[in-house]
Each structure stands twice: as structure tokens, then as C-alpha cells.
Amino acid sequence: MRRLLFALAIGLLMVSTYLGLTTGQIAPVQRNILYAHVPNAVCALLCFVVLLIASIGYLGNGRQGWDLVAIASAEAGFVFATILNATGMIFSRAEWNIWWTPSPRLVSSAILWFLYAVYLILRVSLPGSRHRNARICAVFGIIAFLDVPLVFISARFLPDIHRPNFSFDSGWQTAALMLGMAGTVLLAGGLIWLRTSLLHSNLKLEEELFP
């Protein structure tokens, strides 16, 4: 089942990339990077929401499963946030000839990346029992989420150097974006699912060896 999910996700992404590189062109052609940029932005935020829900769940419930989902979504979200910032910088270099500028959207994306990075570092370096580690990281996840709405709000409502006005000329472009979106979201779900079950198996194995 999972293999099917991954195959579907990667297939969709390949089609979207192909379209982005060839036919579905928004003039000028560099804007095709948006086909990769926008879905990854959505997934980076989505993974943070999953992280928030998992953190709240763990604090409320105490069950290990929530914690594993939190770790998985933090890792996946970190990958998506990295891609978000990297493609964003490439896009702005191609479009406006600057790599970065402190505009609200770009700053918020950078903050998102930093939040993920610090979460992962906390995970790895907090000593103490696993439960305490998980609890503190859950607290961090909740507090950090209070910073995240900035990303979303600034993307929607603010005048910014960021948003170019483009409209879709042909069906291929819409298709490329939608396929890319679907593929990335499926990929995010698959990654979180896969990572969670890996962590789960690891945990059960350890519990058997060191009861």
C-alpha cells in the first residue's frame, strides 16, 4: 500500500517536472520553478500543522505514537522548508536578480526553516529520559507554532516583492501545478507514514532488548 503511495507521488512529481521543464511555460520561462516552489511551501506548512497536532496529542495523551509522528513530521517538514527556501532564492535570483531580501514572506520562510532546525537539534541533544525529551520538544512545537501563522498570513494578505501576478494561459500550466501539488502532498504523507513506522519498529525492538 505504501509502495503504491510512493510510486504515485513520485510519478506525479515526475510528470509535473517534465511539464514544468517543457510545455507548461509561464513567460518568462524561469517562473516554472514555481511548480516546485508552491507545493513545497504548502507542504512545509502542512507538516508544521501535523507537528502541532502531534505535540498537543502527546501532551494530552502521553502515548508514544504521537511523539513518533512529531519526529517524522519535523524531519519531513525540514526537507520541505529547505526546498522552499532554496527554490525561493533561485526564483528570486532568476526573476529579480537578487538572492534574498528581507521581505515578510522570505523572512517568514527563513523563520520556518529555523524553527524546524532547532526542533531537530533539540530532539537530538536534550539529555534525559525519552519521555522528558519528548515532552520538552512537544512544548517547543506548540510555542514555535505561534510563530508560523506569520508565514501564512504574510503570504496571503500583504503587498510584497514576493508575489508575481501571473495567470494561467493554458491547461498544461494548471495541470503542472495541480499535479505538482498533489504529488508533493502525497509525498509528504508517505514520508511521515514511512518514518513513523520505522521509528515505531525501532522502538519496539529496543523495548524488547532493554525492557
Next chain:
Amino acid sequence: MKDFWLGLRAIVIKDIVVELRAKQVLPTMIVLGMLIVFILRMASESSSTSAGAPVMGAAALWIAFLFSGLLAQERSFAAEQQNGCIDGLLLAPLDPGTIYLAKLVANVVMLSIFELIVVPIGLISFDLHVGGRWPQLLAVLLLGNLGISSVGTLFSAAVQLTRTRGSLLSIVVLVILMPMLIPASFALLVLFGAMPEQVGGTGSLAFVGSFRAALGYLLAFDAVFVVACWLLFPVVIQE
């Protein structure tokens, strides 16, 4: 309710008296702040014209607050490690939230003393004039102080009670305070005369828009984070 105030006052007074007697952290904070201001002043030697100075001055002040604030917050729970004081606190008939608020007040007081000394030094070094806007400057400093202390107190309890290095605390606090620094820098830049009160166009500072908006953001940020940290503190402090 009376217990709340009694407990709060007791812990605040305890922390402040201990610090005044030990005289350990406060001088370190002040010297660190002065050093940061000095280093940034020297680093910006080339742009010592009146245009460049307010920008560097605002930056220097916020950096000094952040890093010295971290020192203060580390102290607030490091001392409890010895002799198992933290157990004593937890066994007292106090709501854990009260402990948080008391530590928060103590940290705010420490940082305020620090600000009273280092801000004039910063103003002198960078040759900045605030004119008649002293009340606004105090308001900005207080709001920033509250924000830094609220996040720092919570996470110093989280990180400190396991005897980790302080750098872990720094990255956690700095990353959460990143969004607050934008309106905070805007406010200081306006006060130091580097920017007009209203700014249009694109860019992060334009996003803030006006001095009153910056104060509003700081206030909102403080309100949200003090409440959130207060609510989550009991989770962090139980073993």
C-alpha cells in the same frame, strides 16, 4: 488568591535577594552588554556617519539584550539545581504557574536593571538622540524585555534542569524571538531618527508600517507568549 500573591512575592524576593548577595550574574550581564555595544561600535567604525549610526545602534542594543537576557534566564533555574532547591519549590503549596510568573518577574527586573545601565551607554557610544521620546523608548524596552524573558524563562527550565550547555538555550530562545525582532528593530529605528513614523512600500519594515503598529505587534507578541509559556510551564517542570 492570597496564596498566589504570597507565593509570588516570596519567590521574586528570594531570587532578587540571592542575586544581590551573590553579585554573580548581574555584573556579568552588564559587562557582556557593554562589550557587545563596544564591539559593534568598533565594527561599524567606517559608517560612523549619522546615517549609519542609528541602524548599528539599534542592532547593538537588541543583540545585547538578547544575549545578556539569556545569561539572566540561565541563572534563574541553574541556582535551583544545587541542593535540590527545585524539589523544595515543587513541594510548596504553589501552582507551578506561579513559579513561572515569579521567575518571569525576577528576570524582567534583572533585565531592566541591565537596560538602565547599558542603554545610556549604547546611546552615548553611537551618539544617538532620543529627544523628547523617552516614554516611548521605555515602553519599547519594557515590551522587548517582557518578550525575551517570557520565552527564556520557560525554556531555561526545560533545558537547564538537565544540566545541558547554555548554547542549547540560546538557539531555542533566539529562534522563537525572531518574529518579534522585526517590529522591535523598527521601533528603535524610528526612535533613533533613522526612519519616519510611517513607512510604505515593500519590505519587512514596511510590513510593520508605523511606530504604533510596531508597539501593537510587540504588545500582542508579549501577551500571546506570556500566556502560552505560563500555560505550558507545568509540563516542563515536572520530571
Next chain:
Amino acid sequence: MLYLLLGFSVVWVCHFAYLLVIDRQARQLQCRLHARAKAAPADA
């Protein structure tokens, strides 16, 4: 055009890097399961 290629390759490289990390951990897990099965065939 160059930027386009750069952008898309960044996306794919990052995704595959993470998949590689997961894959390495899966192999590690499989190795440990193997060892456990060999050490105590009475369990499992």
C-alpha cells in the same frame, strides 16, 4: 533556463537525500531484526 534546471534538481536532490536517509535506517533496522532472529530463534 539554467536557473530552471538548478531549481528542479535541488528539489529532486533534497527529496532523494531524505529518502536515502530513511533507507539507511530501514537497512539498519533490518540488520537488527536479522540479528535478533538469529540470536534467539525461539522468540519471534
